[in-house]
Amino acid sequence: MPVVRLVAFARLRELLGDRRDIVLADGASVGDLWEALVREEPRLTEFARGTRFARNNRLCSAEALVCEGDEIALLPPFGGG
Amino acid sequence: MPVVRLVAFARLRELLGDRRDIVLADGASVGDLWEALVREEPRLTEFARGTRFARNNRLCSAEALVCEGDEIALLPPFGGG
């Protein structure tokens, strides 16, 4: 049962807090993590389309599997500059 | 017999000095001034094509007539920036 570090930004940080550890089932994907978060915070649904994921500082798909100690980042659309 | 102030820059300044007063015949043009300078300093000839004239801070043609107190500037090709 891997433990991952979740980090969220902007609107998602406001909904989820900026960082915390989450325990997932063996073989869980980044998408599974997202689904678990949506169950906890249904308002996430409206951000599903705009949110990208990163695993250990690299963008990844929802299908990417998570490993013990991974940092999974939730990235809403960017606004820098 | 108008007296004009001649100012020259870059190579032309090196040949003619940077500024001096010159007495011209009544009805003289900027081109007449140039011809007088060429008689004095024949090396000017090679700069004839690249040199522009200005009368009182505005570009002018060789045909422009000079008046008492005018500043006539000799402008070789620019190199600023």
Place this chain on the structure above:
Amino acid sequence: MIFDIVREAIDVRAIEASVLAPSCGGIVSFCGVVRKRADDGREVEGLHYEAHEGMARASFMAIAEEVRATMPEVRLAIVHRVGALSIGEVAVAVVAAAPHRAEAFAAARFAIDALKERSPIWKQERYCDGERVWVENRCSGERQ
């Protein structure tokens, strides 16, 4: 050649000094500045920026790598500030130095456009009426 996320005022002159080399004949600095009116005309009190700092720095270095691939003589630096900013303060500085001005302009323009599209940085506009809105860059939602 600085690629950084900072919390304090950006020192643009220090960044310029870091990229300048004896080979450089032109240096272009772009600063993004907090302005008083939002695009919709509302009066802004200030901005709040946040970043995924590790990914943002990596994205700056990737942008510089891309610039080097087409313009190897360009020397580039990118610094973005996070936290609370007031009107007139510099949020981002992109500095490009090159032997000739055309490349310095092209590199600076490319870098700021790329940063807006792909660097994980977020901006909240805080209006004088008390409302706060997270503002998204156009194009930033596309997958890379």
Place this chain on the structure above:
Amino acid sequence: MIFDIVREAIDVRAIEASVLAPSCGGIVSFCGVVRKRADDGREVEGLHYEAHEGMARASFMAIAEEVRATMPEVRLAIVHRVGALSIGEVAVAVVAAAPHRAEAFAAARFAIDALKERSPIWKQERYCDGERVWVENRCSGERQ
């Protein structure tokens, strides 16, 4: 909004401060810097610039007027130094501020290109071997 010919070091930050307004979201500064190698590869010891100061200032203001005609929100400044300059020193600074970056980039680029073509300023390259050459900008010989 400074248009000037100066004999001392150019203070780019002061020029930026003079153009910045609460409406500005982007500011682009171009600095032309003395570089170590001439275009033909010869080693440069320094440069000497001279200008018809009155006409040069007037040409800077005419350039700004042209920028305003197409981009009325741009705020522009142009300062050129004359006299003897060493490697790494700033010979010219063009600063353009605007609500959005595209106009700031376009205005700065237009202004430096126009200056090189039509401002009565001259540059002598002084090489380490002792030779001195007056260097002409391309296009600068065309009648306006």
